Amino acid sequence: xxxxxxxxxxxxxxxxxxxxxxxxxxxxxxxxxxxxxxxxxxxxxxxxxxxxxxxxxxxxxxxxxxxxxxxxxxxxxxxxxxxxxxxxxxxxxxxxxxxxxxxxxxxxxxxxxxxxxxxxxxxxxxxxxxxxxxxxxxxxx
Numbered sequence: 001x002x003x004x005x006x007x008x009x010x011x012x013x014x015x016x017x018x019x020x021x022x023x024x025x026x027x028x029x030x031x032x033x034x035x036x037x038x039x040x041x042x043x044x045x046x047x048x049x050x051x052x053x054x055x056x057x058x059x060x061x062x063x064x065x066x067x068x069x070x071x072x073x074x075x076x077x078x079x080x081x082x083x084x085x086x087x088x089x090x091x092x093x094x095x096x097x098x099x100x101x102x103x104x105x106x107x108x109x110x111x112x113x114x115x116x117x118x119x120x121x122x123x124x125x126x127x128x129x130x131x132x133x134x135x136x137x138x139x140x141x
Contacts, residue, residue: 017132024109032133033112036102041137044073048093052076054133058085058128072096072138076125078128085128089136096122096138105132 033043044063052058059077072094078085101114106129117124117136128134 028109099136103134
């Protein structure tokens, strides 16, 4: 979203209590972009077009990564408070076979690795829990 809006810089100054600790869900939101796997895994550095069929229900962001050619990161946010969203994702502009999956949801702000998703003809379907952020790290292998 920051890239789409042309932001140069963004800051987070902590919670209103002023104790310097990031509230757990805000911390998870930063980590899904900056360290999703606990090993420095990052969302891509070059935004690519990504759209949702219903922006009120889901947001989608995607990027390629200059450090890892052939990798596409796609973040899908299910905004629904109670409904599971059957995400149907079509990927264009490359050939992808697998996606590693990382997510957090309303049950816990801990980012966890989920079973890999297979892409068939550059398409994948994945069940997204309510109030969740799910990151797909797509590759050709």
